[in-house]
Amino acid sequence: LVSWNAMLTAYSQNGLLSEARDLFDSMTVKDPVSWNILLTAYALDGQMEVAEDLFERMPVKDAATWNAMIGAYARNGELRKARALFDRMTQRNVISWTAMMTAYAEVGDLKEARRIFLEMPQRNVVSWNALVAAYVQKGLPDEAKKLFDMMPNHDVSSWTSMVAAYAQHGEIDQARALFDSMPNRNAVSWNTMIVAYAEDGNIDEAKRLFDKSPSRDIVSWNSMITAYASNGRLEEAKELFDEMERKNTVSWNAMIAAYSQNHRGRDAIRLFRTMDVEGVRPDEVTFAVALDACANLHLLRDGKIIHREIENKRLRLDKSLLGSALINLYGKCGHLENAREVYDSLGRKDVVALNSMIAAYGQNGHVDEALETFDSKDLEGIRPN
């Protein structure tokens, strides 16, 4: 049974949800762990209804089951549901408390998150990290640092997230000082610092760290490609891309985006087309980047071909960026009927799709339709941003 569960985990963690489901259904003996694995996989995939259904149908629930559900609600900002489960739970442990605290942090209620933290019977380094993160998320890096200093134990994540917090608030020197004082660093720590310099415009220092890093991984390479590209240093980006011995889909996406953002849409499409040849699997982002390249250059024909490929692959347009990428493409190309058709085909529209549609009308001088679309927001239940 443990091996079966291990297989289930492997499928789930590699995004092979339907394979996981088939395996689960074929299992004659299941324990709560099997159920928990599948429940979590659905929750992380955003299929909360399925996760809830599994939760209800489980013959035996353990603490991990409850925690998984609370955590899923927390991540989705469903505070009330998280709280309801938490209150019903009899076997609460430090994980439940931390998940509950995150639920409050997620909806921006720092006071309550803090109260939960003080109330919890025990805390571990994860609970502390979660609280620090809540302060960082609220834009309070100095408060976060005070907590960081009060923590009884730090792990690499605690250190690295503090470095990232400073960097995100433009305090690059603080970030570096903290980075230099870390007792040990992993690949994420190094990459965090590399990206911090890159986003600060100090590409050469980023490259120095990249060269010096003992834990250079694919993310480091991808980060440097983006760093060069966003500073217009396309040739250096391409050199790194070609030098990479192992690339992943993100590497390709980054390089395609690099071309697109530097007004080399045709090269972007050309690179996109070589992915097939090299046997790399495009993902949603790949298509979105390619569509963006088409939109910027008004390459309607290429865009339509990609649109067809997306439909053939049965990629979902809603609940993803592809719908709005297509609306944007058609809008920029002046094909409002196509844009509208995509928009209408979206089951659930989000604020970005709505904005894309408004922009499409606006860019083509159709003010009335733009306003009309804006007014439909209430009907669609969208809060404008």
Added chain:
RNA sequence: UUUCAUAUCUAGCAGGC
């Protein structure tokens, strides 16, 4: 083998500078 936090790479609209 499963549950909580956390930190690093690519992507869509709008807005700001």
